[in-house]
Amino acid sequence: MDSESYHCSKGIESEKAIVSDVEEYGCHLCYIPSDGYLPSFAYTIGLHKTYGHPEVIVFGLSKELLCYILNHVHEAVKQGNSFVAQNQYDEFLEGYTVKLIEVAKEHYRDYVGFGGWYYKAFDFPLLQVVWPDKMSVWPWEESFNKDWKFLQPLLDRNIDFKFYEPRNLGVYTTQQVIDGEPVVMVYHNEDGSWEFHSKYDVGEGDEAKLVCLEELVAMDPTLNEIHYLGYRSYATREGVEHSWSIHT
Numbered sequence: 001m002d003s004e005s006y007h008c009s010k011g012i013e014s015e016k017a018i019v020s021d022v023e024e025y026g027c028h029l030c031y032i033p034s035d036g037y038l039p040s041f042a043y044t045i046g047l048h049k050t051y052g053h054p055e056v057i058v059f060g061l062s063k064e065l066l067c068y069i070l071n072h073v074h075e076a077v078k079q080g081n082s083f084v085a086q087n088q089y090d091e092f093l094e095g096y097t098v099k100l101i102e103v104a105k106e107h108y109r110d111y112v113g114f115g116g117w118y119y120k121a122f123d124f125p126l127l128q129v130v131w132p133d134k135m136s137v138w139p140w141e142e143s144f145n146k147d148w149k150f151l152q153p154l155l156d157r158n159i160d161f162k163f164y165e166p167r168n169l170g171v172y173t174t175q176q177v178i179d180g181e182p183v184v185m186v187y188h189n190e191d192g193s194w195e196f197h198s199k200y201d202v203g204e205g206d207e208a209k210l211v212c213l214e215e216l217v218a219m220d221p222t223l224n225e226i227h228y229l230g231y232r233s234y235a236t237r238e239g240v241e242h243s244w245s246i247h248t
Helices: 015-025 047-051 063-078 105-111 113-119 213-219 221-226
Strands: 028-032 041-045 055-059 088-093 096-102 126-130 170-174 185-188 194-197 208-212 233-236 245-247
Touching: 015 028, 015 041, 015 113, 028 063, 041 063, 041 113, 047 055, 047 063, 047 113, 055 063, 063 088, 105 113, 170 213, 208 213, 213 221
Parallel strands: 055 126, 170 194
Antiparallel strands: 028 041, 041 055, 088 096, 096 126, 170 208, 185 194, 185 233, 233 245
């Protein structure tokens, strides 16, 4: 069944549509467009319930390709085939082989929220389709196209560092944060730079420091919770034990 048979959403998912599609077709496709910082991605909801097969997610391609791949998965599974982590497959993209990896559950809430809503838990199996660059180099290989590095996060790893940035990216903070004060305000500026502050009213008395992003995340892993913060946005919270509020 082609992609027109499914509800491939353009915005906020309709819970009613998810339930209806799974009941009628056996599967629903959830599509999340790029916001200019995070890549587009799509994933299935219903494969596990209908066929006992892991759900599947794929990143960084056009909407048409994302839906084509997931529809191919659904049709193959419906016919009794199955896809397995660490195996390679050549029927997804013409001229290229893709590989499937098992998604770590620590990433589920970041990407498959509607799947968690549907299953009422984040304990369903999930596989990621990983595609190579035009030279057939995999994203975990050193020579992978650097322009495409952050188009598809590898969700079987990097649990400790979820940002779409190099670990050694230089970011701005203050001596107070380095000395242990909690980060309560984070800016992601239009030019891509990041700022991490321990108070809302940033003043002249604050001693600015340039540090590696990985260093700050190691000091406070809860910073991973705002890894998706888009350009020209900022996040605030009352303290480490509180949730972030996002401002755009």
